[in-house]
Amino acid sequence: MQRTVTRVGVVGWGAIGRTVGQVLAQGRLAGAELTCVVDNRPLHDIPVPQATLEQAIEECDLLVEAAGQSFVREWGTRVLEAGTDLLVASTGALTDDEAAAKLLAAGPGRVYFTGGAVGGIDLLQAARGLGGFRSVRLTTTKLPATLEQPWMDAELLDRMRTATGPVEVMRGTARDVPVKFPRSTNVAATVALAVGDPDRVEVSVVADPAAVRTRHVIEADGDHGSYRFEVDHVPDPGNPATSRIVPHAVLRGLAAITGTAGQIL
Ligand SMILES: NC(=O)C1=CN([C@@H]2O[C@H](COP(=O)(O)OP(=O)(O)OC[C@H]3O[C@@H](n4cnc5c(N)ncnc54)[C@H](OP(=O)(O)O)[C@@H]3O)[C@@H](O)[C@H]2O)C=CC1
Ligand SMILES: O=C([O-])CC(=O)C(=O)O
Structure with a gap:
């Protein structure tokens, strides 16, 4: 018999997981209910019991990953092999070809990805049917403090901290960049997933003290057309x-998966 309510577990009770979990716990997403929460830390004031990952896999039909790239790399395949579906926010975990191939081939659980902080992903993916793109560029601009990384040298950190205008902190492909900014440039990997090639997507990461809103600009060009998607979050x-929109993108994806009528896929 087909289950009518999808039992959802949220992994990572942070900016994304908390909003997703609260909307589910309040019964605001038809067809889905929050069953448990998994997090590194002991949690208080959560609407459902905190569970271990093993318990969550056992109890849930689908886990929402809102924990980080390392969770996807370490546990993604195991979740799917247990027959539990996985909706991934940390798409940057898929920039390693071998890990990506394993995750995409695993089952019987199904893996899904959120569009997260970027739009236009559906069109970029549709263009593969027309031969794809000659060039794809993503420029991500964020507040400097959100881009600081342990691998940065003192000179770069100083330039970021004293910047009075935009500073490009990395230029690379969608294969290189999400590994260097694991909590900040998953969008690059998401664009790469849509386009089908992380090496094809050129990424520029810009720190700007004036970026009170996070900006992502995607520019893609092919024989069939040119596309530009720009968001300010x-x-x-x-x-x-993390942009405030991201948990709502996750929820929209969940609504599509759980079969609420009227979704644009
Ligand atoms: N696709 C997209 O557009 C976007 C994707 N993301 C991805 O989503 C992830 C979550 O984002 P956000 O909610 O803002 O992050 P937060 O840091 O706000 O929350 C993450 C939570 O998950 C916990 N956590 C980390 N690792 C594990 C683990 N292995 N098992 C259980 N819990 C864990 C963290 O605990 P602790 O702090 O103790 O580690 C923390 O409580 C980001 O790391 C990023 O990879 C984020 C923004 C946009
Ligand atoms: O939330 C955002 O704007 C983007 C982000 O952090 C990411 O891609 O990891």
């Missing part, structure tokens, strides 16, 4: 590396 107040 208000960051999450608790975690300004």
Whole structure:
């Protein structure tokens, strides 16, 4: 018999997971209910029990990953092999070809990806049917503090901290960049997933003290047309590396998966 309500577990109770979990717990997404939450830390004031990953896999039909790239790399395949579906926010985990191939081939659970902070992903993916793109560029601009990384040298950190205008902190492909900014440039990997080639997507990461809104600009050019998608997001107040829209993109994806009528896929 087909289950009518999808039992959802949220992995990572942070900027994304908390909003997704609260909407589900309030019964605001038809066809889905929050069953449990998994997090590294002991949690208080959560609407459902905190569970271990093993318990969550056992109890849930689908897990929402809102924890980080390393969770996807370490546990993604195991979740799918247990027959539990996985909706991934940390798409940057897929820039390693071998890990990506394993995850995409695993089952019987199904893996899904959120469009997250970027739009136009559906059109970029559709263009593969027309032969794809000659060039794809993504420029991500964020507040400097959200882009600081342990691998940065003192000179670069100083330039970022004292900047009075935009500073390009990395230029590379969608294969290189999400590994260097694991909590901040998953969007590059998402664009690469849509286009089908992380090496084809050129990425520029810009730190700008004036970027009170996070900006992502995608420019793609092919024989069939040119496309430009530009978004300016208000960051999450608790975690300004993440835009406020992201949990709502996850929820929209969940609504499509759980079969609510009227979704644009
Ligand atoms: N696709 C997109 O557009 C976007 C994707 N993302 C991805 O989503 C992830 C989550 O974002 P966000 O909610 O803002 O992050 P937060 O840092 O706000 O929250 C993440 C939570 O997950 C916990 N956590 C980390 N690792 C594990 C683990 N292995 N098991 C259980 N819990 C874990 C963290 O705990 P602790 O702090 O103790 O580690 C923290 O409580 C980001 O790391 C990023 O990869 C984010 C923004 C946009
Ligand atoms: O939320 C955003 O704007 C983008 C982000 O952090 C990411 O791609 O990881």
